[in-house]
Amino acid sequence: MSALRTWATPLTVATFLFMGMTGILMFFHLDSTLNKLLHEWGGWLMVGGVLAHLVLNWRPFTSYLKRPIGQGIIGLGVVVLALSFWPVSSDGSPVRHLMQAVAQSDVATVIALSGQQLDAGLEALAAAGLQADRTTTMAELTGGARGVQMQVIDVLFTAGE
Template identity: 35%
Template structure:
């Protein structure tokens, strides 16, 4: 495959994938993402990377020129520096998303307390968990006791409790 023959679709693919990533990224930034926005942003970014590499190969001479000018070098270095700084942890400690602490607190509470928060009978809580394949033995157990310390598993179990059953 000769890269020059791919010109008719490479630049439009860069434009389209850039649009997709920009819009989904801004939606995620403002916590307005829904549906498959986050999944599309994370997985389709690979398409963007691939078509950008192809675009660079297609426009190799122009690309190299940016490394010869002061302005080009400064802009590229600036973004590389920001990338490097993005790996730093500020504020010390383990910076977790703000939802983690309340989820862990609820997951550690006895099922009887979770039932009270959900305004359900304990039997309904255990039934909803059982429908998801999680068997509770008694109301003193916690979600953490049942699914372990994996945050994702805890969130799925708590969501199973919170979701209204299909009628």
């Protein structure tokens, strides 16, 4: 337990600092790509640190569960987490609708949306190892795989940058 004690709380504090700061930056849309990456992967480190901290402090933790304020705060956290899985609307998000429309389009339409000429877009796709012609649908090109669809979008919309 003493080995656990040397790193559990410092890891919990360190991950809280960068999770809190990157979360605030993300809230105000001031984050960079690295902030988002740190926030996502740092969450795993924080889970590890918090679980280790919880093991070390199990008795004090259980005392919070005996008090109404502790029960209320922890219970509220559980309810908020459960509600976060509830769909906000029956239609889904606008981004989801956009991705579905792209998935059902042909490659020529997606190339046109990217602002490129058809031939330049097809060349960019070919350079990325994605073979298509003007009649290829996104479904044919990607096999319905969301990751490949994102790769196509990345190739086409960042080709001029």
